[in-house]
Amino acid sequence: MKDRIEDMLADAANDKGFHWRLKVLNECLLPLWEGDFYIVAARVDSGKSTFFASELTHMAAQVDELYPGQDRCIVVFNNEGPGRKLRHRMFNAAIGVSNVELVELSKKGTVYQDYLDAIGGRDNIYIFDIHDYSMGQLEDIIKELDPAIVVYDMLDNVQADVGTATNGGTRTDQLLEWLYQRARVLAVKYNHAAIATSQLNGDADGEIFPKLSMLANSRTGKAGAADVVLMLGRSNNPDLQNTRFISTPKNKRRRDGAPQDPRREVSFKGATARFED
Numbered sequence: 001m002k003d004r005i006e007d008m009l010a011d012a013a014n015d016k017g018f019h020w021r022l023k024v025l026n027e028c029l030l031p032l033w034e035g036d037f038y039i040v041a042a043r044v045d046s047g048k049s050t051f052f053a054s055e056l057t058h059m060a061a062q063v064d065e066l067y068p069g070q071d072r073c074i075v076v077f078n079n080e081g082p083g084r085k086l087r088h089r090m091f092n093a094a095i096g097v098s099n100v101e102l103v104e105l106s107k108k109g110t111v112y113q114d115y116l117d118a119i120g121g122r123d124n125i126y127i128f129d130i131h132d133y134s135m136g137q138l139e140d141i142i143k144e145l146d147p148a149i150v151v152y153d154m155l156d157n158v159q160a161d162v163g164t165a166t167n168g169g170t171r172t173d174q175l176l177e178w179l180y181q182r183a184r185v186l187a188v189k190y191n192h193a194a195i196a197t198s199q200l201n202g203d204a205d206g207e208i209f210p211k212l213s214m215l216a217n218s219r220t221g222k223a224g225a226a227d228v229v230l231m232l233g234r235s236n237n238p239d240l241q242n243t244r245f246i247s248t249p250k251n252k253r254r255r256d257g258a259p260q261d262p263r264r265e266v267s268f269k270g271a272t273a274r275f276e277d
Contacts, residue, residue: 015030015254016194016208017033017193018032018033018148019031019032019059019135020054020055020058020059021044021275021276022054022055022246022276024246024262024264024266027262028259029258032195034188034193035187036193037187037193037194037196038195038226038227038230038240039180039195039196039197039222039225039237041199041210041214041229041232041260042197042199042231042232043205044205047232047244047268048153049089050089050093050275051151052076052197053093053274054093056125057118057125059074060119060124061118062120063122064120064147066148070146071124071217071268072124073125073145073146074124074148075141075142075145075149075151076128077128077130077133077138077150077152078127078128078129079132079154079157079158081100082129086127087127090273091111091115092272093272095111095118097272098271099271111121112225128144128151132177135179135183137184139186142186144194148192148194149195150186150192150195151196151197152196152197154178154194154199155176155183155196155198156198156199156217158175158179158214160179173221175184177218177224178222179220180222180225183196184225185263196226198215200231204233205236206234206235206236208234208235209231209247209249210233210247211249211271213251223250226250227250228253229248229249229250230246231245231248232246237261242267242270243267244265244268245263246262247267248261248262
């Protein structure tokens with residue numbers, strides 16, 4: 001590899017990469033870019049899908065700016081619920097409206113065009129239902145589509161390819177470490193940014209700033225594979241049900257002069273599928 005230092009410095013000076021909707025993330029993290037591997041972790045039913053709908057619909061319009069004329073896309077590998085539910089959330093988040101307002105836009109016949117206008121004019125967020133898929137099958141999709149961003153929701157549920165994972169290791173943490181390391185390798189190999197979602201274990205219940213050790217079914221394997229671990233903490237206080245707490249207990253993409261871990265409160269707007277500062 002002989003990349004020119006001048007080119008790399010120019011990219012840094014120009015802040016090249018995908019910027020987040022949340023200002024707190026733009027303040028503490030360098031732009032999301034090729035080869036980056038993030039983990040976004042939260043407790044069950046705490047807003048991981050809403051977080052991705054909010055952020056990916058903001059990044060979608062940036063794809064053609066960063067890769068002009070290349071028709072690159074954002075791929076979401078979904079193996080939790082039906083993908084159509086996530087697609088629905090993308091419309092909420094992109095346009096910034098509730099379901100009632102989406103119905104009104106649909107009656108006017110403008111809802112799809114409003115969605116396209118909000119994400120840059122091209123329907124470039126592809127959602128694949130991948131229940132029971134293996135990592136090798138996902139690599140085939142990546143090779144065919146050449147995405148700019150790949151989201152694994154949830155990576156823990158992807159099947160390890162027979163005969164490859166951890167050289168025969170069978171412990172859950174060994175298999176998961178192989179999956180997370182493989183996702184990172186694919187991000188570098190195919191020049192895209194990768195983000196995986198992870199559950200947090202029961203120790204994180206009610207914790208607004210969970211620890212790395214609370215990543216579900218993992219010793220150090222998951223955290224070791226990631227450049228950034230982004231936590232979505234949630235309080236059990238009934239008065240804070242529309243609040244989430246952003247932290248980055250692991251952050252190798254910190255901006256110069258920015259805090260390693262911002263520990264910031266943000267607004268969770270479930271009706272419009274948005275996280276806001």
